[in-house]
Amino acid sequence: DVKVTQSSRYLVKRTGEKVFLECVQDMDHENMFWYRQDPGLGLRLIYFSYDVKMKEKGDIPEGYSVSREKKERFSLILESASTNQTSMYLCASSDWDRGPYEQYFGPGTRLTVT
Amino acid sequence: QKEVEQNSGPLSVPEGAIASLNCTYSDRGSQSFFWYRQYSGKSPELIMFIYSNGDKEDGRFTAQLNKASQYVSLLIRDSQPSDSATYLCAVNMEYGNKLVFGAGTILRVKS
Numbered sequence: 001d002v003k004v005t006q007s008s009r010y011l012v013k014r015t016g017e018k019v020f021l022e023c024v025q026d027m028d029h030e031n032m033f034w035y036r037q038d039p040g041l042g043l044r045l046i047y048f049s050y051d052v053k054m055k056e057k058g059d060i061p062e063g064y065s066v067s068r069e070k071k072e073r074f075s076l077i078l079e080s081a082s083t084n085q086t087s088m089y090l091c092a093s094s095d096w097d098r099g100p101y102e103q104y105f106g107p108g109t110r111l112t113v114t
Numbered sequence: 115q116k117e118v119e120q121n122s123g124p125l126s127v128p129e130g131a132i133a134s135l136n137c138t139y140s141d142r143g144s145q146s147f148f149w150y151r152q153y154s155g156k157s158p159e160l161i162m163f164i165y166s167n168g169d170k171e172d173g174r175f176t177a178q179l180n181k182a183s184q185y186v187s188l189l190i191r192d193s194q195p196s197d198s199a200t201y202l203c204a205v206n207m208e209y210g211n212k213l214v215f216g217a218g219t220i221l222r223v224k225s
Contacts, residue, residue: 035215040122042202042217043158058212089159101146101206101213105157 003027004106006091012112019078021109023091031094032074033103034058034066036087043090049074050096081113117141118205120216129225133190137203137216140184147179147186148204152218158202162188193223 007021007022023032036057045058055066065083067075074093078085088110092103103105115142127133135149146165150158164170164177164186176189186205190197200218207214 040217043204043215045214047213048212100162101148101204102163103213104160108157 006106013081017081019081021076023074024091029093030096033092034076035090086113117214118216121184122217123220126222133193135188135201137186139205141207144205146206149188150202153199190194195225
């Protein structure tokens, strides 16, 4: 079974803090994704990566950056957290050969910025 | 127009009935279509995918795709209370090489 883990289930940070969210997958997947999920808006893609050190902007990259130094790990960075970044953050991964769109999700991190 | 649209619900069905969940999409070039189930407080779980026009069955689940009408649906036969969840439709857009998710339909199965 694919296992995608995220560093924290719940996180509370103050406005202006730098926040790191980490995601690790154990299935040697090439593709990794970061989404945020908000009520009524569904899942929105922040950034994705098809390979180590590669990154592509999604639909809402503003205020975020990412890092992928190793194949199994994809980090999301909030450079200066703001209250409108309070959300559920979901990491996903997929295998390019099996199907890049068959994405498997981690348990999520509920981030609250006060 | 949203890229992927779903009725937010909630859709309420009695136990044992057929639940029908619908999704429309805007990109005529889309090729791959997915249904995810998300229980409250949990992350989405992939339950079905379909690439060709017609029906695809997997146990109690049937995905239906009509590319001409830009419409994909999920039927759940013999609905159970454990099927109560939010169902997310996802479509890969030809441009941008990514999945776009609908906002989800809440399904409630009443025993």
